[in-house]
Amino acid sequence: MKRVVELIGPPLLVLLIVVGLWSLAVRVLGLPAFVLPGPARVFETAIVESERLTTGFRNTLIASTVGLAAATLVGVFGAVILSTSRVLERALYPWAVVLQTVPAVAVAPLFVLWVGPGLVSVVLVAFIIAVFPILANTLMGLVSTDPALIDLLRMQGAGRVAIFRKIRLPNSLPYFFTGMRISAGLAVIGTIVGEMVVGRGGAEAGLGYYVVFSATQLKTDFVFATIIVSTALGIAFFLAMVGLSSLVMGRWHESELRLDR
Amino acid sequence: MVAASEIRADPVRVSIRDLEKRFSQDVVALRGIDLDVEEGEFVSLVGPSGCGKSTLLRLVAGLDHPTSGKVARPGIDDVPGSVGFVFQDAHLLPWRTARRNVELLLEIQNIPGEERRRRAQEALARVGLEGFEDAYPRQLSGGMKMRVSLARTLVLDPQLFLLDEPFGALDEITREKLNDDFLELTRSSGLTTLFVTHSVTEAVYLSTRVVVISDRPGTVVDEIPVPFTERHRGLRNTPEFVKTCAVVSETLYRGMGER
Amino acid sequence: MRRPVTLLAMLAIVVAACGEKVEDDTISVQTDWFASTDHAALYAAELYGYFEDRNLDVEIRQGGPGIRAANDVATETATFGLALTENTILAAAEDVELLSVFATYQESPIGLMVHESSGVSDIEGIADLTVQIFPGQVFWEVLKHETGIAPVEIAFDGSMTAWAENPDWAVQGFATTNPFDARKAGARPRMLTATQLGFRSYAGVIFTRQSYARENPQAVQSFVEALQQGFAEFLADPEPVIEYINDKVNADFLIEVGEAAASVMQDLAVSQDTESSGLGAMNAGVWDDVAARMFDAGIIRSEVDASTLWTNAYLSSHGARVIQ
Numbered sequence: 001m002k003r004v005v006e007l008i009g010p011p012l013l014v015l016l017i018v019v020g021l022w023s024l025a026v027r028v029l030g031l032p033a034f035v036l037p038g039p040a041r042v043f044e045t046a047i048v049e050s051e052r053l054t055t056g057f058r059n060t061l062i063a064s065t066v067g068l069a070a071a072t073l074v075g076v077f078g079a080v081i082l083s084t085s086r087v088l089e090r091a092l093y094p095w096a097v098v099l100q101t102v103p104a105v106a107v108a109p110l111f112v113l114w115v116g117p118g119l120v121s122v123v124l125v126a127f128i129i130a131v132f133p134i135l136a137n138t139l140m141g142l143v144s145t146d147p148a149l150i151d152l153l154r155m156q157g158a159g160r161v162a163i164f165r166k167i168r169l170p171n172s173l174p175y176f177f178t179g180m181r182i183s184a185g186l187a188v189i190g191t192i193v194g195e196m197v198v199g200r201g202g203a204e205a206g207l208g209y210y211v212v213f214s215a216t217q218l219k220t221d222f223v224f225a226t227i228i229v230s231t232a233l234g235i236a237f238f239l240a241m242v243g244l245s246s247l248v249m250g251r252w253h254e255s256e257l258r259l260d261r
Numbered sequence: 262m263v264a265a266s267e268i269r270a271d272p273v274r275v276s277i278r279d280l281e282k283r284f285s286q287d288v289v290a291l292r293g294i295d296l297d298v299e300e301g302e303f304v305s306l307v308g309p310s311g312c313g314k315s316t317l318l319r320l321v322a323g324l325d326h327p328t329s330g331k332v333a334r335p336g337i338d339d340v341p342g343s344v345g346f347v348f349q350d351a352h353l354l355p356w357r358t359a360r361r362n363v364e365l366l367l368e369i370q371n372i373p374g375e376e377r378r379r380r381a382q383e384a385l386a387r388v389g390l391e392g393f394e395d396a397y398p399r400q401l402s403g404g405m406k407m408r409v410s411l412a413r414t415l416v417l418d419p420q421l422f423l424l425d426e427p428f429g430a431l432d433e434i435t436r437e438k439l440n441d442d443f444l445e446l447t448r449s450s451g452l453t454t455l456f457v458t459h460s461v462t463e464a465v466y467l468s469t470r471v472v473v474i475s476d477r478p479g480t481v482v483d484e485i486p487v488p489f490t491e492r493h494r495g496l497r498n499t500p501e502f503v504k505t506c507a508v509v510s511e512t513l514y515r516g517m518g519e520r
Numbered sequence: 521m522r523r524p525v526t527l528l529a530m531l532a533i534v535v536a537a538c539g540e541k542v543e544d545d546t547i548s549v550q551t552d553w554f555a556s557t558d559h560a561a562l563y564a565a566e567l568y569g570y571f572e573d574r575n576l577d578v579e580i581r582q583g584g585p586g587i588r589a590a591n592d593v594a595t596e597t598a599t600f601g602l603a604l605t606e607n608t609i610l611a612a613a614e615d616v617e618l619l620s621v622f623a624t625y626q627e628s629p630i631g632l633m634v635h636e637s638s639g640v641s642d643i644e645g646i647a648d649l650t651v652q653i654f655p656g657q658v659f660w661e662v663l664k665h666e667t668g669i670a671p672v673e674i675a676f677d678g679s680m681t682a683w684a685e686n687p688d689w690a691v692q693g694f695a696t697t698n699p700f701d702a703r704k705a706g707a708r709p710r711m712l713t714a715t716q717l718g719f720r721s722y723a724g725v726i727f728t729r730q731s732y733a734r735e736n737p738q739a740v741q742s743f744v745e746a747l748q749q750g751f752a753e754f755l756a757d758p759e760p761v762i763e764y765i766n767d768k769v770n771a772d773f774l775i776e777v778g779e780a781a782a783s784v785m786q787d788l789a790v791s792q793d794t795e796s797s798g799l800g801a802m803n804a805g806v807w808d809d810v811a812a813r814m815f816d817a818g819i820i821r822s823e824v825d826a827s828t829l830w831t832n833a834y835l836s837s838h839g840a841r842v843i844q
Contacts, residue, residue: 034614035595048821109679117650117674117682148352151324156369156417157341166365170356201655201673209655209675216656217819218590218610249356 037221046225052210053229060191060206060233063119067126068187068237074127075134075179082135083142083168084160093139100132104190108198118200122208125194130187134179141175142168177245184237192230207233272300273335274421274453275321280330282316289478290316294330296472296481298421303447303454305464307509308474309517314457315425317479321455322346322423337420341370345419349426351406353398353413359385360394363412370417384416385409389442404435408442415446422447422454429459437494440466444492461509466497471509475516482516485509547571547743548579549726550589550598555582555770557754557781558696558724559602560761561624561800565750567764574742582770585678593618593729600728600743604628605721606658608829609811613820617730620830621744622800624724624751626791629695629784630659631713633702635687641710643667643717646690652676652683653692658819659714659721660692665817666718680705695788700780721810722802730828744834748799755789755799758782798835 019039025031026038033041046053078096082089104125111121145167153163195208205213207230214222275298282291290313298304306314319325320332322344337343353362363381372380385394388408398406407427414422428436444467447454458464464471465487473482485508489496496502551559562580565571571578581598583589589601590608594616601607601618605628608618632651634640640649647669653660654676664670676692683691684707693699695711702709714721726747733740754761762778793801807826814820 032594032614032616034591034611034616109677109681112674112677112682113685117652117672146352148348148350149354151322152346152348152352152366153369155322155324155344155346156366158369162369166368167354170354173356195675197675197677199655199675201651201653201675202670205655205673212654212675213656215588216654217658218588218607218614218616220614 034218034220037224041221042224042228045219045221046228049222049225052205053207053225055203056205056207056210056226057229057233059204060188060195060208060230063122063194063206064126064188064191064233064237066119067123067191068130068184070123070127071130071134071183071187072180075131075183076138076176078131078135079138079142079172082139089139089143096132096135099128102128104128105193105197108194112198117198118204121198122191122194122206125198126187126190129190129193130183133182133186134176137175137179137182138172141172144175145171173249174245177241177249180245181238181241184241185234188230188234188237274298274300274302274337275455276331276333276335277317277321278331278333280317280320280332281328282313282320282325283328291320291327291480292478293480298453298455300453301451302470303452303456303468305456305458305468305471306474307458307461307464307471307513308479309476309513310459312474312476312516313479314474317474318423318425318455318457321421334421340420342366342417343420345414345417345422347410347414347422347424347427349429351398351403351410353406353409355398358395358397359390359401359409359412362398362409363416366413366417380416381412384412387415387446388412402435404431404439407431407439411443411446418450420453422452424454425457426459427456428463436463441492441494443467461506461513462497465502465505465509466492473509473512473516480516483512485512546577546579547599547739548581548597549600549602550581550583550587550592551602552583552587552589554584554772555580555765556697556773557758557762557765557778557785558624558629558694560754560758560765560782560785561622561724561726561747561751562602563750563765563769564754564761565746567761568750568753570746570749571743574746576739576742576746578743578746580769590616590618590727593727596729599732600726602724602726604630604658604723605725605807605810605830606814608725608727609814609824609826610658610820612824612826612829613822618727618829619730619733620722620725620727620802621733621740621834622726622747623722623802624726624800625722625785625788626794627713627715627788628659628721628723629713629788630657630723631693631695631711631715631717632660632690633683633693633698633709633711634690636708636710637687638710640690641712643669646712646717647671649688649690650674650686651690651692657692658814659717659719661819662719662813662817663714663717666813683707696781696784697777700777719810719813720806722806725802726800741834744800745836748836751789751799754782755786758785793832796837797832798837800835801832802830 023039026036082092108121108125111124115121115124149167150163153166191206192208192211195206196212199206199209201209207226210226211223214226275296277294277296280291280294281289283289294317306317308314316325320327321334334344354365357365360378360381363384364377367377367380382394385391388411390405390408390412393401393405398409401409411427428439431439440463456464456467468487470487471485473485474480475482485505487505488501549562551562555563559580566578566580589598589603590611592598593601594611605620608620611618632646634649638649640646643663644667648671650672652674680691680698680702683689684702684705693711695713699709699711728740758778762775762782765773765778766775789799793803804827807830811824811826815823
């Protein structure tokens, strides 16, 4: 419990200070609400628009989860394939880098053309943005193994599969989770970007759709509420990955040590 | 497994003939090496850094292949678990406990879990780590990690024990303590040992024979037999010990001058 | 991603934006999109020197995605803006007092473009289509609310490609330019403007802050006169203005698109009001209707008195005489 307070306390304090400053700034500067609405007004709008925000949260959550899951599957599978052969790695890795640099917003309209609008297109955008960190980090974890350990296993007649299972795979876990932590946030961002340009409206609208929706109607307070809910979702995704990683390897990985001292 | 009688029939465990190892046309690591290690011997390889002594050990282990010449391990070639190798650092898997680290190589040999567990526990007891079975590497000191590393190899009951500067990274006190414990282990189990070190004292203290390797390209400068039968802490201060060390050092310098 | 960072960044942007006020003697005009004939009144006045004739130093700024002219006028980064009737009402609901002084289009050319083959000609027909539209468009939200239709909707990405491939789709468009582009791309489009679908409002509406109009009545007067004069000139002879926009302002705006637009604009720019009060005129009926329907649809949360948001006071009725 004490550890939880130590962990959450400082950032929470910063949050309170920022909200306080925000509230003060609005009052002192006398800014019109549509330029910078105060926290109270944003909160009030969030209540009024709670139905849209709930719908948006749910749809964005679904799309982000599917996008991240797809990125994880393809990223890990891709990393395993690339780790099996230097030639494959050299042939394919540059293309993975290219994939990462493709502006997802720009190709989103093509997804609409190919797979139709809505969830699939949005998920594809999230996938494209989220897949690379998982692939790159997992690959690094798979290949950056202790060569002495590999020698040791080879001397006992271990084959590629045994070396993969005993050494490479567990060795890649911390790298994989580093990738997951980056990609979790990216999946949410990708989803929201996708929703902004190719997302569905109505009951299937996500938070990204409402970002544009509220901005079109000059409702800055609604824009703020949407951004805050989106950010909360991103943080939730990040924390889920942190929790998952310490659950899986909290006992041994160096980066987790600080927590149990 | 090879029957014990067969092994006894040929007392030579390692046989190296006219061995040469090149890394490229210009870089010759080892040249004209001839060396035999007999059963129960403790042979140390000493030489200046970069002389190729670690390379020689890797060739004996079969981790690398000679450019020309022969390396044979009569009677134990192709017998799984018959050769044990220990590196300079512990090289433990951080995600496994001490016991599970010791079990690693047994898993490769498909030894059932129950037996693996029992043998790992025994091996840890032999290196003095009883009670630390469930500790993770990060909870152990450098010396303790090295003991786990030794146990990981000992558990295989190897016929030939190859060690590449295993205590080089440890402090003096820990190192001497490990030297004694290690001697006890090899003596009690009659292990044949090939030991690479850059410490003359360590080599003389542990070995029955010290092989001095010259600067690159590595060749055998000389072999110095070690006369003592008893090892104890006070030995390092006796005149014979100091004299033997002086001979080894002398030979070492000769090897460095022969460039 | 972190909330405090986001907010601080926004605060910084806001503060920076507030600091960037326009110089007192320059009149800046922020349009809603890249330069086209939809901004013909502005560019014609610039081309023919009607601003200079009145000692006005006018700078026209092109809009684009993400540019919201009402925001810029409200934050005083622009003196005038060009948008729809709805934007002035939305701003009023956020306590931003704007004043609309000139309407380029008597009927907004904004609407939905469908395929001829779909046979759809009214809002009920739209119900069965997939509608590609910028999220939050007022005319569309009002029409949906009033008719109860709930077709599949997709956020519009600015590209007509997907629409062209799907005969059962409707896409947001401007009657002046998009049907021409679609036809050129091989589609057979049918444009249904917001007015045809049941929601009439003004477009290409020029507005400023109420406080600016109070403090600079002469400048507003002169500016609106120049617009009227320029727009009349354009309607009489569009070619020079189209060439000017294409040559000097926005090379992506093709001459042939401008010519197609100009032919449509002749009808959209005039009404009984412009006959009597001059080009750019508006009337209370449209403003009150739009405001009331926006309130009914829940787009604005408080009722807005539209009568304070517009005026024909700066118009000269002689602007009507050039209409053929």
